[in-house]
Structure formats: C-alpha cells, structure tokens
Amino acid sequence: MGIATSYVLNELRLLRASLGLSQDDFGRRIGYSGSHVSSVETGGRPPTDGYMKAIDDQFQLKDRFGRMLRELGQLDTTPTWLREWIEFEQEATLLRWYEPAWIPGLLQTEAYARLTLAHSLLTADEIEHRVASRLRRQTTITGDKPVQLVAVVDVMALRRPMSGHPGLMAEQLAHLRKMAELPHVQILVVTEDAGVYPGLQGGFILANLGDGSVIAHLDHQVRAQILSDADDLATLQRTWEVVRGEALSRRQSLELIEETAQTWT
Incomplete structure (x- = not known):
C-alpha cells in the first residue's frame, strides 16, 4: 500500500x-x-x-x-515505483535537479515528454499515463505554493535533435525560458567547455524536506531509486557542488537558451 x-x-x-x-x-x-x-x-x-x-x-x-x-x-496512473518520490517532491522546500541528457521533467512540454517516452518500450497507454503524470507533477513549481527549483542541464540537452522535430525543440526551449522567469526557478547550463565532469555519469535530484532532511532520486532505465543513506547523499551533494560550479551563471544560461532556441526555428 x-x-x-x-x-x-x-x-x-x-x-x-x-x-x-x-x-x-x-x-x-x-x-x-x-x-x-x-x-x-x-x-x-x-x-x-x-x-x-x-x-x-x-x-x-x-x-x-x-x-x-x-x-x-x-x-494511480503513475508507476508504483515513482509514487513515493512524487510525494517527497511535493513536500520539498528545495529541489536541486541535474540532467545530462534531457530537459528535467518538471520543465518539459507535453510534446517533448511524449516524444522522449515514445522511444521507450512502453505501450501507448503507458506512455499516455506517464505523460499525464509528468504534467501533473509540474504543479510542484506552478501551483499556489511552489517549491524552489534549481535545475542544471548539460548543453547537449538543449541541442539534441528530437527525431527531426525542430519545431518541438523550439517550443521546448521557449517554455524553458518562460519557466526560468519564475522567481523560484533557476535554470543553469553546463557548456562543452567543462569537458568531462562528474555529472556525466547520470542525472539525479536532491530534495530538501521540511524537517531539514535531504533525500535523493536516481532515475535508471527500468525504475527509479530513492536514496537516504548518509554516505550516498554526501556523494551526490559533492557531485552537485561540482556540477553547479561548472555551470554558467543564471543570466548567461538564459542567454544561451535563447540563442539555442533560434537554431531550432
């Protein structure tokens, strides 16, 4: 249960x-x-x-x-393994989200979310359920009591072609720019100049909860994993500091997002 x-x-x-x-x-x-x-x-x-x-x-x-x-x-339309994390996500006071390959789920458009899931092994019904769940989760940052979000993405998440859908990427980056205007949302970009850095090993989310504790989420090929072990959290928080240190400033990141959006029009 x-x-x-x-x-x-x-x-x-x-x-x-x-x-x-x-x-x-x-x-x-x-x-x-x-x-x-x-x-x-x-x-x-x-x-x-x-x-x-x-x-x-x-x-x-x-x-x-x-x-x-x-x-x-x-x-209940959400996969069982993701439900527990969603509840932590909704209770959080701060989310620190790093993605090396995709736009973070809370910042995705419906079309982008659907296309990323279309290349999985999910059935059509499962894809629709996942898309609906992902869009509902976005009220975490768009609702009446939004959580503070700091998202760091690798520049390749902005530049990766989406199966010949340049219009989709233009829409997605315009949405990303709009979300970045929210006072409680920061979107930072790591460029190629960073070379090889620890974050490339995989994305993760750190959630600061109201009681002062921190919990983490790792998304694998099959299912997600929630981490609360002190050593694991310490490792991820060190990785976060390195990743954020490699990222451009907020203003520079927004400029890069705007420039990259123009390449998709």
Missing part, C-alpha cells in the same frame, strides 16, 4: 473516531455494512466514488473525501 493510499485510509479512520462511531454505526449512517467499513479501513477493499460520496453527504464534508479519491486515482 502506497503512502497516499495509507493517508486516505487513515483520514477515514480518524473521521470515524472523531465522531465516536463504531464501524457498524458508521456503516449504518452511510448505508454500508460494518464489515464493508472495516474492509475499506484496512485496505482490503478499495474506497469507491459512491462510498466517499456517502460519507461527504452524510457528514456535510463538501466533497472532502471525493476529492481525496480523485487525487488518489490520478496518482
């Missing part, structure tokens, strides 16, 4: 406890058996739209649990 599902079920249990109702009494109030309530609360039976609506209606909760279920349903 994922963190999001556990959260929803815990909220259901807390509601019932706050009302001082047994599972049988709670069930009678919403038109379900006590055994059904028990099965939902323990994860044996998934909550349905009807179940959540009955709770919201009976206790005048203004779609509170219906909304939770819809959000959980959206999360």
Whole structure:
C-alpha cells in the first residue's frame, strides 16, 4: 500500500473516531455494512466514488473525501515505483535537479515528454499515463505554493535533435525560458567547455524536506531509486557542488537558451 493510499485510509479512520462511531454505526449512517467499513479501513477493499460520496453527504464534508479519491486515482496512473518520490517532491522546500541528457521533467512540454517516452518500450497507454503524470507533477513549481527549483542541464540537452522535430525543440526551449522567469526557478547550463565532469555519469535530484532532511532520486532505465543513506547523499551533494560550479551563471544560461532556441526555428 502506497503512502497516499495509507493517508486516505487513515483520514477515514480518524473521521470515524472523531465522531465516536463504531464501524457498524458508521456503516449504518452511510448505508454500508460494518464489515464493508472495516474492509475499506484496512485496505482490503478499495474506497469507491459512491462510498466517499456517502460519507461527504452524510457528514456535510463538501466533497472532502471525493476529492481525496480523485487525487488518489490520478496518482494511480503513475508507476508504483515513482509514487513515493512524487510525494517527497511535493513536500520539498528545495529541489536541486541535474540532467545530462534531457530537459528535467518538471520543465518539459507535453510534446517533448511524449516524444522522449515514445522511444521507450512502453505501450501507448503507458506512455499516455506517464505523460499525464509528468504534467501533473509540474504543479510542484506552478501551483499556489511552489517549491524552489534549481535545475542544471548539460548543453547537449538543449541541442539534441528530437527525431527531426525542430519545431518541438523550439517550443521546448521557449517554455524553458518562460519557466526560468519564475522567481523560484533557476535554470543553469553546463557548456562543452567543462569537458568531462562528474555529472556525466547520470542525472539525479536532491530534495530538501521540511524537517531539514535531504533525500535523493536516481532515475535508471527500468525504475527509479530513492536514496537516504548518509554516505550516498554526501556523494551526490559533492557531485552537485561540482556540477553547479561548472555551470554558467543564471543570466548567461538564459542567454544561451535563447540563442539555442533560434537554431531550432
């Protein structure tokens, strides 16, 4: 059971406890058996739209649990191995993201995201789910309470041809420039002048959480890996400092993005 599902079920249990109702009494109030309530609360039976609506209606909760279920349903289109990271991502106060090959997912256009996934071994439905999930994740930096993002990309991510789609890359770099204008977003570029540097071994994300801890994300060919080991984090943070030190300044990076965008028009 994922963190999001556990959260929803815990909220259901807390509601019932706050009302001082047994599972049988709670069930009678919403038109379900006590055994059904028990099965939902323990994860044996998934909550349905009807179940959540009955709770919201009976206790005048203004779609509170219906909304939770819809959000959980959206999360369920995301690969299981990525769900835990997305929740950390949403809780973060700072994301430090390095990518040597691609535009970071939080900064991708829909067309760019779809094309990068089209060259994978995913089915058409899986690609659409991944694209939808990636676009929803972008509210992390575009929502009402956006997280601070510092993204460092290798210049080849700006220059790599996308299967003969120059217009797609022009659109993507224009979007990148727009995102870079947000006060909480920094996009920095490492140029060829850096030569061979440690970051070329692979991309990663460091997330600073509200409790002061740091957690990392590595994206491999098959699945992602979340790291919390102190030694691993120390290594990645040292790599981040080297990578950021090799990058152009914010102003210089934006100029390079604009110049490169012109080559795709």
